[in-house]
Amino acid sequence: MIRFIGRRLLVAVPVVLLATMLLFALVSARGDPTAKYRNDPGFSQQTLRNLRHEFHLDEPWAQQYVDWAGDFVQGDWHTSFSTRQPVSEMVGTALWNSTLLIGTTLVFAVSLALLIGVVSAVRRYSAFDHLATGFSYFGFSMPDFFFALLLQLFVVFVLEQALGVHVLYVQGKYTVGREGDFVNLAQHMVLPVLTLMLTSVAAWSRYQRDSMLEVLTADYVRTARAKGVPRGQIIRRHALRNALVPFVTVVAIDAGVLLGGVVVVESVFGWPGMGLLFYDALKFEDYPVLLAWMAVATIFVVVANIAADVLYGLLDPRIRVQGTRRSVRRSEREAAEAAARAAEVPA
Amino acid sequence: MNAAAGFGDDLQPALQVTGLTVEFTLGRAVVRAVAGASFSVQRGETVALVGESGSGKTLSALAAMGLVDPPGRVSGAVRIDGQAVLGLREDEWRTLRGRKVAMVFQDPMTSLNPAHRIGRQVAEAIRVHDAGVSRRDARDRAFALLERVGIAPAAARARDYPHQLSGGQRQRVMIAMAIANQPDVLIADEPTTALDVTTQAQVLDLLRDLQREMGLALLLITHDFGVVAGIADRVVVMYAGRVVEEGPVDAIFASAAHPYTRALLASVPTVGAARGGLRAIVGAPPNPGEIVAGCAFAPRCPLAEDRCVAQVPELRPVAEHQRAACVLADQIAAGRLSP
Amino acid sequence: MSMRVGDESGRARAESNDAGLAPTATVRSPRGGEWRRALRSFRRHTVAMIGLGFLVFIFLACFVGVHFAPSPTEQALLEPTHGPSWDHWFGTDEISRDELSRVLHGGQVTLKLAVGVAILTTVIGVLIGAVAGFYRGWVDELLMRFTDLWIALPALPFLAVAVSIGTVSLGPLGSLDLGGPLGMTLLLSLLLWGSIARVVRGATLSLREREFVDAARAIGSTNRRIIWRHVLPNCLGPIIVNATLVIAEAILVESTLSFLGFGIQPPTPTWGNLLTNSISNIEDTWWLVVFPGAVIFLTVLAVNFVGDGLRDAFDPRRQVRA
Secondary structure, eight states: OHHHHHHHHHHHHHHHHHHHHHHHHHHHHTOOTTGGGTTOTTSOHHHHHHHHHHTTTTSOHHHHHHHHHHHHHHTOOOBOTTTOSBHHHHHHHHHHHHHHHHHHHHHHHHHHHHHHHHHHHHTTTSHHHHHHHHHHHHHHHSOHHHHHHHHHHIIIIIIIIITOOOOOOSSSSSOTTOTTOHHHHHHHHHHHHHHHHHHHHHHHHHHHHHHHHHHHTSHHHHHHHHHTOOHHHIIIIIIIHHHHHHHHHHHHHHHHHHHHHHHHHHHHHTOTTHHHHHHHHHHTTOHHHHHHHHHHHHHHHHHHHHHHHHHHHHHOHHHHHHOOHHHHHHHHHHHHHHHHHHHTSOO | OOOOSOTTOOSOOSEEEEEEEEEEEETTEEEEEEEEEEEEEOTTOEEEEEOOTTSSHHHHHHHHTTOOOTTEEEEEEEEETTEEOTTOOHHHHHHHBTTTEEEEOSOHHHHSOTTSOHHHHHHHHHHHHOTTOOHHHHHHHHHHHHHHTTOOSHHHHTTOOGGGSOHHHHHHHHHHHHHTTOOSEEEEESTTTTSOHHHHHHHHHHHHHHHHHHTOEEEEEESOHHHHHHHOSEEEEEETTEEEEEEEHHHHHHHOOSHHHHHHHHHSOOTTSOOOOOOOOSSOOOOTTOOOSSOTTGGGOTTOOHHHHHSOOOOEEEETTEEEOOTTHHHHHHTSOOO | OBOSTTOHHHHHHHHHHOTTTSOOOOOOOOOTHHHHHHHHHHHHOHHHHHHHHHHHHHHHHHHTGGGGSOOSSOBOTTSOOOSSOSSOTTOBOTTOBBHHHHHHHHHHHHHHHHHHHHHHHHHHHHHHHHHHHHHOHHHHHHHHHHHHHHHHSBHHHHHHHHHHTOEEEOGGGOEEETTSHHHHHHHHHHHHTHHHHHHHHHHHHHHHTSHHHHHHHHTTOOHHHHIIIIIHHHHHHHHHHHHHHHHHHHHHHHHHHHHHTSSSOTTSOOTTGGGGGGGTOTTTOTHHHHHHHHHHHHHHHHHHHHHHHHHHHHOGGGGOOO
16 A cells, blocks of 8 residues: 555656646746836836846746746745745645635535435435436536625625625635634635535535446345345445445545635635635736745645545555556456356357 | 146245246336246255346346346246245345345356455345344354355455455355355356356355255256256256246256257257367347247247247146147157257 | 536546446447437437527527627616616626627627637547557556546646736747637637547547457558547547537636636626626626626536437437336
8 A cells, every 4th residue: 555655656746847847837938027017116126136036037947947946845935026925824824724615615515415426326316316416417507606606695685685694704714803713714614615515516416326326236236135235234335335436536636626616716705715825826927926826736636636546545445455456457357358258158 | 827836746846936027118118038937946956047148047036036126027926935025025025035045146256345355245144134143253154154165264365355366266255145044045147157167167066065065946047058967957948038948957968858958959069079060059039029929939940830930839748847838849859850 | 627526527537447346338329320319319308408499599699699789899878887677688787888798799709619629629639539548558558647637637727827828929820819719719628628538538448349440450451540430430429428518618617717807808708707897896786797697507507408418318328217
């Protein structure tokens, strides 16, 4: 198992390098980041020269990348152009805030998706199943920004103006003066989490349903029935246990994708996380923040992918005990071919 | 039709199937996969259920376990130890499956849960029918079963996952699960098809030993006459959902009465036979959805006459304990006619 | 890349991993009379037909009906910004332009872009998928690892940064505004081909083993010919289904990007940037959010319905509903 993780990590390093190189190229292609400050009274010529020197802007592209990468790895992430704060601090806070959001979303979304998916599969074509399917379509056709805005509209017009209920907040993380208040935090988190959950649950529950349906018709489920295992146990210990494997992989991969979704949600709700950080950085061309953001995001996605593989390995004993997915697939293919050949023998 | 009470036997068969019909309604079409099949298996007897794929043999077995789900509809009668089982509720079935009647499936790789260790899967078969058994007892009994089927050292191998075992070993595990609760009837659906020849022999030996030891009624489904010769006492031949011949294995091999059975036997290549090429049976069995007039084998039968197409032939006695569904059965059995 | 959680692409990746625990679907594609059967099956799929009907309606509205609506730039300066009225079904925006016509014009841009993306991603995806599936071995491994990662990367930030590069010069081909409709189409296509590649690769892998490939090789066909004439036609079913889903994805990605201000900029209207200004003053002009947003939602929903109908039509296993 350790070897398995180790190998994935090894592969991850060049991936992160390549991705950051690509992103660096993209950002550099936008031109000289100090150009727009040339006429800005807040920046003296000397300051500009210092900046250009600090960021090695006079050097060739590749050299710039190496310099930047070297700095980044050593922890020197420079200072933001816009806020003059150390970038590492900004990213640190933002990362924590987004993790809060994504973490909460994951917990609720996974539970809900599993529940809906399993029940839909077990009670196929029932009213619940049809409702769940409808909900899924609703969920993955709905643009998240639209849903976010709708929620805001709902809170403002329906809850507050019509019903006088002031419980949920549509902006920010804390009400000014109430930092650290858990309830206040929760009140601010409800809407963003709901928005993030919508697409997640819609997609995952559907996937889980499909997964369960395939597993429920598997041969080993038939064997369990033939042994006399009660239905509940079959669903839990045989079907779900095996259906969890692809589900978990999908969730882990999607966790990386959530980082993109978070950009929208945080921008609309003003949540001070990685999404809003990106939004501001790109809008105001805050070069150092942008680069650091890119690197962190790439690492996050790569880690999520590795986590997916690791989880997969943990849950599927064939990987855990045998080592690589490829070898398992090959041996399975051979076994299947042997069986097929045998079955074709004429009577 | 007063069918398979076992000719002249007063003993009640462990498994008795009478007029079994399995139909599937797909849209507007009704597919009849099994049409009025009847056979029985006594305790201590091995009956081979033989036929090509699509003959309805597997479905008959599944029906005997109550494992045919909608859109499939099962009618007729199945008795296990005298108890009528078709139409039982699911929870009633659950007390029978794995306890009175057990089944071993064809492909052991996919029939075992890939995520559970084999020891646990065998123990599950025990614990499901013995609510009060302790974990340790169940585990010990599982070990004993594994050793009995030839998987040793049991304690070590019980911790293995199915993919770590060979095909033959997996099939032994399936057998261990099936006999865990001393069933009266054991149904084995092509248990050796996915195995190589040497392992085949070992598994068949195991089945035979177990049967002798436990007095099982063994229903062995196969398309391989080599297997039949090795282990069966009686043979039931199915074609297009119907039983076309049944009888003691020696009689069938020596003087089969149905053209289809003869053709099947003839098509098995034998070492040392004249090199005349493989003798396949011309044509193909009817699709399960097709409704065939008269004898289903007639289109392919070299001896077919007009009356074969007019009416479905009934199973008629041809010799002591042997019956065939062919109007020409007597003559074929006597060797006066040859397909 | 995946824009959204639960993309087909993500699922496709997971499906290709779990060879044993959850088997992959059979590959079959209509030939001759089977196209007719697929068509019949699709027609019977109520929900898909409703979706199709709506899409036809939307296309007609945006490309034909638009000529009957007031100009999107004309400002009704005498009236203050207001919500839905008889003259302005969707209301007017902050500078008193008719919102309905803005939506319709925006639709032209968004829809053309989406269809363009679908076509381009199909081309790219088929290329990569067919090569990977056909040649197998390390080529397959390399391409698929790359595809996996490509799918997993979040599209939004990458796209936003790429678009912000602005105009690039393509040498003799002139210049390309990455933030314009054509540029966006290209960029989106470069990012969204993953799911089609996976599907084509899977189909190619299994089809490759079939007898007609051996037969073709036996009579001396080159690999390229085999792929083009034998393998690909049989993948058409899944390709079409995925291309449809790419349309939905493209609409969503483009509108999200434009909404944030990182995509196509005003004055070119797209469905997304019609909502951009609503982030701050949503309470005053709710109709500027609800109407364009609803149009996006309903269109994507319709595309998903159609995609579902197509999937059922092409998958022989799903046709029988017990």
